[in-house]
Amino acid sequence: MRELVVLGTASQVPTRSRNHNGYLLRWDGAGLLFDPGEGTQRQMTFAGVAPSGITRICLTHVHGDHCYGLPGVLSRMVLDGVQHPVDLHYPAEGESVVRALVGLATPGLDLRLHPHAEAGPVADGLVVEPLRHRVAAFGYRLVEPDGRTLLPDRLAAAGIAGPAVGELQRTGRSGRVRLADVSVPRRGQRVAVVMDTAPCAGAEALADGADLLLAECTFADEDAALAAEHLHLTAGQAGALAAGAGARALVLTHFSGRYEDLEPLAVQARATAGAATVRLARDLDRIALPRRRATP
DSSP states (O other): OEEEEEEEOBOSSOOSSOOBOEEEEEETTEEEEEOOOTTHHHHHHHHTOOGGGOOEEEOSOOOGGGTTTHHHHHHHHHHTTOOSOEEEEEEGGGHHHHHHHHHHSOSOOOEEEEEEOSSEEEETTEEEEEOBSSSOOEEEEEEOOOEEEEOHHHHHHHTOOTHHHHHHHHHSEETTEEGGGGEEEEOOOEEEEEOSOBSOHHHHHHHTTOSEEEEEOOBOGGGHHHHHHHTOOBHHHHHHHHHHHTOSEEEEEOBOTTOSOOHHHHHHHHHHOTTSEEEEOOTTOEEEOOOOOSOO
């Protein structure tokens, strides 16, 4: 199963209908929790997802609305008897804050800390890029390797069935039949998480060719001066980011509490998003990843 579970969509101040940030990416057997703000543990209960499914936690930066829910989530995992290791990624500049938050959690979890200070891979298939914000901030990009899609008609014509299919996938050949003979290239899926930032090269690198781009959209276009002052994106800038990067789906989040009606932000993002589909994230949404592209 691959889906994005939205746990919260508010920026600095939560509202009656929007909790602080929190996003759980369910990726096959892994669970990547991004930016657990206050209330994330409770939001997971409402969403029907278990903290025990978290295998990796990624903080874009250490502003409170992106990390103050961390001690509660970690403590809940201890309470639930989680035995597997959990990796925690965060900007090295935020070390003291992260240590303090982790120190508040109930001990007993095999938590492995991974600070980063520059762009590059931080885990298998997971890359970070610097963003432009008031404190050190990094976005995340999860990339699945390209592969191949088997074609049932070609398999049948070649007489490949049962265990021979597994052999073909493992070794690239079954008898005289090559994997390339019965399949077509398949592009791996790519997910990008771009939180608090002004427009920057790092955001563009993260979003490049993304199947799903989760991007902050703190301000409406008419409040561009506020966005520039606080180093955030407007709706139109988020849309332009998706269009310039060739992203397939843009999910907007991290909304200022000044906007009760979010539809105008979606309209502004769609006006600049090009071919990308645009949707507003709502608390407790479950968003399926787009189907894989046919070729790299």
